[in-house]
Amino acid sequence: MLASGQHLQQDSDRPSCVKKSSYSVATGQESFCKRICVDFGTSKLAGSWQISYADESFYQEPNDIDFGNNETKLPNAATWVDGEFIFGRELENRLLREELAEDLVIRDAKLAIFADPMTQDIKRQVDAQLGALGKTKHDLVVCILRHMISEAKIAMEDNHGYSHDLNEMPMKLFLSVPQMWDAAANRVMSVAAEAAGAEQCELVYEPLCAAVQVLAEQLKPLHDPRITSWFKPGDEIAIADLGAGTGDFVRYRFLSDETEGENVRLKTMDAPDGALCGSDYINKAFMRALEAAADISALANKLGFSIADLKARVNTGFEKKKLEFRDDKPNYDFVVLGGRNARQNFQKIDVTPEQMRSFFDEVIVDVVNKLKSIMQKSEGHRVRAIILTGGFGSSSYLQKCLTDAFERQNVRILAPRHKKL
Numbered sequence: 001m002l003a004s005g006q007h008l009q010q011d012s013d014r015p016s017c018v019k020k021s022s023y024s025v026a027t028g029q030e031s032f033c034k035r036i037c038v039d040f041g042t043s044k045l046a047g048s049w050q051i052s053y054a055d056e057s058f059y060q061e062p063n064d065i066d067f068g069n070n071e072t073k074l075p076n077a078a079t080w081v082d083g084e085f086i087f088g089r090e091l092e093n094r095l096l097r098e099e100l101a102e103d104l105v106i107r108d109a110k111l112a113i114f115a116d117p118m119t120q121d122i123k124r125q126v127d128a129q130l131g132a133l134g135k136t137k138h139d140l141v142v143c144i145l146r147h148m149i150s151e152a153k154i155a156m157e158d159n160h161g162y163s164h165d166l167n168e169m170p171m172k173l174f175l176s177v178p179q180m181w182d183a184a185a186n187r188v189m190s191v192a193a194e195a196a197g198a199e200q201c202e203l204v205y206e207p208l209c210a211a212v213q214v215l216a217e218q219l220k221p222l223h224d225p226r227i228t229s230w231f232k233p234g235d236e237i238a239i240a241d242l243g244a245g246t247g248d249f250v251r252y253r254f255l256s257d258e259t260e261g262e263n264v265r266l267k268t269m270d271a272p273d274g275a276l277c278g279s280d281y282i283n284k285a286f287m288r289a290l291e292a293a294a295d296i297s298a299l300a301n302k303l304g305f306s307i308a309d310l311k312a313r314v315n316t317g318f319e320k321k322k323l324e325f326r327d328d329k330p331n332y333d334f335v336v337l338g339g340r341n342a343r344q345n346f347q348k349i350d351v352t353p354e355q356m357r358s359f360f361d362e363v364i365v366d367v368v369n370k371l372k373s374i375m376q377k378s379e380g381h382r383v384r385a386i387i388l389t390g391g392f393g394s395s396s397y398l399q400k401c402l403t404d405a406f407e408r409q410n411v412r413i414l415a416p417r418h419k420k421l
Contacts, residue, residue, distance in 0.1 A: 031055070034166060036152040036198075037062070037174040038145065039206075040189070041391075042110045042245030043280060044073040045088075045144070049152040054170070065148070065155050077107045078140060080133050085143045095312065098339055102308040104129055109140050111245050114178070114185040118276050138192060145196035149173070173198035178241070178248045179205040180274035207241035207250045208266065210389030215414070236269065236382040238375055238411075240367060242392035247277040249370045251378060270377055277366040279322070279392040285359040286318050286351070287311065303347060304339035313337075317349065325356050325397055332356050357397075364401050371402070381409070388415040 031054035039046040047065040064072045067089065074088035079100065086094065094100045111119045112126035130136060149171070156166055173193050177186055186203055193201035231237070231254045241248040250273075252266040290296070300310040317334040324332065332351040338344055375383050386402060388394075394416045403413050 032169050033172060034152075034156060034169045035062075035172050035174065036149060037176075038148045039176045040110060040144075041076060041243050042108065042278060043076055044244065044391075045076050045148060046073045047148050047152055049156055051156070051169075063155065063159070065151050067151060076109065076144070077105050078109070078144060079104050079106060080135060085147070087144065087147050095309075098309075101306060102312045103306065104132060105312075106130065106140060108245065109137065109144070112137060113141070113188050114181050116274075137188065138195070141188060141192035142195045145173070145175075145192055145198075149196060149198075170199040171197065172200040172202065174202050174204055176206045176209060177203045178246060178274065179207050179250050179268075179272040180246075180248050206243075207239040207248050207272070207389060208252075210241055210393075211237065211239045211252070211266075211387045213389075213416075215387070231384060234382060235384045236378055237266075237385045237387055238371055238383050239387045239389065240371055240393065241389045242367065242398075243278045243390040244280045244392070245276065245278040247275050247367060247370060247390075247392075249273045249275070249374050251374045251383065253382070270374060273370060273374060275366050275370055277363050277370070278390070279363070279395070281363045282322060282359045283315055283318055285362045286355075287315065289355065289359070290314065290349070299347060302338070302342065302344040303336065304342035309339075310336070314349065318351070321351060322356070325360065325395075327353070327357075327397070329353060360395075360397055361401075364398055367398070368402065368405050371406075375409075375411075383409075383411060385412040385414050388413065 033052060033054045035050045035052055037048045037050075048062045049065060050062040051060055066072060067074055071089070075092055076088075077091050078085065078087045079091065080086065081100070086100070091100065091105065095102065095105070106126055106129050108122045108126055112123040115123070126137070130140065153166060173196075175189050175193060177189060189203060190201050233254055233256055236251055236253045239248075239250045239252065241250075251269040253269050255265040255267055296307055296310065300307045303310060305313065313336050317336055321332040321334055330353065332353070332355075334349050334351075336347045336349060338346055371386060375381075386406065388399065388402070392398060399413055399415050406413070
């Protein structure tokens with residue numbers, strides 16, 4: 001996401017955007033605007049906000065949206081109950097209290113936006129859920145964006161150092177989108193942004209924004225006055241933007257020797273490629289193994305849940321253990337507690353290190369193959385680094401696997417420093 005509010009320079013076409021107003025409102029002697037960035041992930045959403053001059057010089061540093069209890073991410077899960085939109089943490093809490101059924105909870109909205117053969121089953125499922133609720137994908141995206149905009153405005157109002165009238169300021173919304181998306185998918189987002197109240201919306205490519213952040217994070221501490229840059233014009237990087245759902249794979253060439261923020265100039269070298277190789281597919285590999293080893297219907301009955309509700313609770317337990325994965329940990333067992341009408345109080349789920357490794361490997365092989373494919377297209381083998389971005393990119397096990405796969409090619413692996421798988 002464009003957390004810093006900086007503009008990124010690239011020679012490839014930018015995504016489409018909405019421009020509905022002149023984007024300038026005078027407040028006193030200056031013109032101010034509010035800028036909101038939304039990282040629209042498959043399983044989680046995050047955002048930041050900033051007040052700036054209308055000419056886009058900056059008034060203050062960007063701030064992450066705090067959704068309470070120092071949480072900066074919301075689950076991307078939604079439904080409607082009696083016409084009320086239920087989203088994020090509130091939805092998850094209602095599920096835990098058994099006030100909602102999992103069946104009509106929409107969790108894969110982002111994957112259903114892009115028309116692609118690999119996501120057709122997901123699209124059919126989301127369309128069926130929305131149809132049962134009397135809603136459309138447009139309704140869903142609009143409501144999600146309105147929620148994020150509302151949270152950003154609350155955060156702005158809570159900023160005691162700011163006194164101007166926020167309601168009079170125009171709003172510019174930055175939305176992250178996969179670079180593999182086509183114009184139709186991008187239009188779904190830009191039209192929804194306008195309906196959600198954005199005077200302007202700029203769609204920004206997820207791999208490019210994340211890559212610039214990783215470059216700054218990894219290279220800045222290493223800069224030396226004697227070294228102009230790690231990368232020279234003509235050098236290339238392969239980006240694997242690995243979130244929860246999809247992987248976005250792009251090869252860029254440096255057009256300058258700058259590696260920081262708005263000074264980075266990159267050219268897209270090929271049509272972006274993608275695959276269903278996000279971290280959620282580790283969970284799906286685990287679930288397939290569990291279904292092969294246990295009678296899920298009987299277990300759901302014992303614990304007092306529907307099959308969908310049981311799977312959601314099992315997935316939550318596995319997700320926590322997945323974050324702990326490393327080679328030297330002896331086991332990844334967890335417990336699922338029964339519901340109100342349970343005939344069995346709890347069920348222990350056993351996961352061995354070998355099993356956990358196999359679930360990761362099933363997904364990582366697709367990541368390796370995609371990277372090899374785009375790197376083979378580089379004339380003169382100019383790729384000097386693979387940049388891993390997105391939550392899955394922070395996995396130490398993934399980083400180790402890629403280092404092993406590409407070490408002979410003298411390619412660096414650069415990744416986020418903070419674990420957020």
